[in-house]
Amino acid sequence: MRRALAATAAAALVAGALAVIPSPATAGDPAVRPAATIAPAPDRVISGPLTGLQRPVGLAIGPDGRIFVSNFLSGSTLGSVRVFAADAAGDTAPGAVLDSTSPGMSFLTKPAGIVVGTDGRLHMAAYNDNAIRTYAVPASGNGFVMQSAIGAATLISAPNDLATTSPTGLWVTSGGTDEVVRLEVGSTTRLRTLSTSAPLGVAVHGTSLYVSGGNPAAPYVKIFTAGASGPATPSRTISGPATGLEEVGGVAVDRYGRIYVANGADDSVRVFAPGANGNAAPVFVISGAATQIDYPSDLAFDAAGRLWVANDTATGKVLRLPALAAPPVPRPPAPPPRTTAPSKPRALKVTGKTTAKKRTVRWKAPARSGGTRVLRYRVVIKKGKKALLARTVSASTRRLIVKRSKLRTGRLTVHVRAVNAKGAGPYATTRFRVRR
Template identity: 35%
Template sequence: MNRTIRVVGLGAAGALIGGTLVATAPTASADDVNTAPVRKITGATTSPFGLAKVGGRTYVANFGQNNVVVYATGANGAAMPIRTMNSGLNSPRGVDVDTNGFTYVANNNGLVSVFAPDADTGDAPVKTFGTGAGAALGLDIGPTGSIFVRKATTINVYSPAAAGNPASTTRQITGLPAGNGVHVAASGTTWADAGAALRAYASNANGGATPLRTISGAKTELAAPIVGIGTDSKGRVYASNFNAVSTVVAFSASAENNVAPLKVLGGPATQLSSPGHLSVAGDGGLTVANFGGPSVLEFRTLFPKPAPVVKVPGKPRALKVAGKQRAKTRKVSWKAPANNGGARITGYRLVVKKGNRVLLRKNFGASKRSYKIKRSKLRNGKNVVLIKAKNTKGFGKNARKSFRVRK
């Protein structure tokens, strides 16, 4: 099915581009996820493009407002930011926070602004450094503290001490097709968009390095321009298709070449519209700068853990019958099963039998571990006690113990 979509995109030079295109809707499949966000922040967000989520707080670079706003953990709806950084920013596109709480902002004029951890409205950046001609299109701080800045066709890597205009790079990955995004995984692998493709580079890649692998082709459902890139704790790779179908696609950790994504997040319920940069939690939960919304959308993981398979519990352990054969009472005791079947034990059933005849049947709560039986309830000779545990699935097998009674 073809559909005509009116789009507004961001060119590599930063100009707003209006146009009409024909996009092909993705083929419906079991992997398509059309689900509503669990949170939607509108507040002071009117042109969200860059995004980072650090310590539960959400940092949003508003391209048209020339600011970065910070929302508290759990912010939702028309929430007001707890801080706003707006001094000297120029159509900011990317934002991230280092381990010391300093906020780095990639600007359309090619400068990177660095703000103190408590910076608020009107506070000047503690420093600014240049990245050379052209816009700084995206920014990510790697696991070792290096600052990765996406330029149109390169990724510039800077030390935390970077200064000057332009600042000296520690290395530079060159030869990329025009793109917007950069992301450094916990492993150090550097991801970049390359037209309608994703490229992964080694942690020490420099110059015109050959990518470790490339995800590209019609099956991938990637569509230029791609903006946001992220990875989760399983190494799965996520990318946002900024224009056209407005989706977020997720690939396996080993995805390569022309391979279909594991999941495609998109459709009316998602409210995705020109999604920009994104943040991926360890479990795959997504926070997306929804430029065309305008809003910040937060989604539950696309890869929820399957519900545990519950089985009946194992046999209770250490079943004993204390007391002499002529005792007036006999104490039965036991321990919980070694295997609860995947669900908590909710109770026990005790049965005493003489041959095939049931002498006593009692049900107990989960905390019960012993019971005294009067001799009058028993029969002379060999008696048998059986005890079994119960969970939400039902009763497990009986533990069995014989004992003798003399009257």
């Protein structure tokens, strides 16, 4: 992953060394402080003279566990891709090397991003050649076989990184044209093109495409849906002072969907929640002396979910950090309460003398509303099977005054039931007598 620093980058050359200066947007701003800063020690480090690592900018883990690292051409250091055994550690020589003597390579080639497909083939972004080259990888030695080389006809420029969608499907960040391009191995046809400013890193997870990049004043991680193309608006964009992003490099996504971004300005890897969007603070920041992270350039995960980090330093180093614990599983929301019709009204009675000109029917609300509020009451007065009166009253009215003229002499029955959104409950009944 080659990180381009524009003239406006928040860095200055002081006494011959690169001194990182916090940008005004983040310096002293408590919003950029993460919820949790963690400093796990690496359980594997590859570094030392025998490794030949210098300015490692690209990193990939093969399906057999081998570790692929690209050295970027810098000064007297020639560009190369170095392949280490799956159990490599310490100051150990690579088992295979793609260098200036290999097919398609020269003393001027600048390998940038690399990716290894599920078929074990190596795909390399040749930054200065504006090309993508695909190689069969030897078990050892320098016997790389170039199987495909696509360049000028694709119109890509300054390719920084690659991601695979299948053994032959590639996404390429074209920094010189502000695009991310979908290509097939060996074909110059652009299948899809996304427009985005200064793209650097790219990763595929599920049906989403993750792109890191941006100029020093506006770094970002953009997430595009599977069908996005052209000037499509990303489904999400992580950007803003709370993110703490500055001098971003590679991007990777773990098995839980958490988004990891190499952040060169503060020697950290910033980890965002799977659904992070906008000016979101990371859930974790991996940094500190114990981690040995130093200007990280690229990230990769192995089959066990452990994070590998390449440090873009003169004495290059590749680290393996333990996998983060799985995020807590959110509890499913409680099911909505089951609603039923209400129970029958309580304490139903009819007051007033048997010869009174008016009688009052009274009741209390049901003991159970059925999980939703009572909307109304239905009152029916009968003599035998004949209905003499039927009324509907509001839920707040729990009485009904009935004139003597509406009733008949003799033994009558009053029925009252409650109604809610689910339906009508059972009737409460009581008898009363009317006399002349």
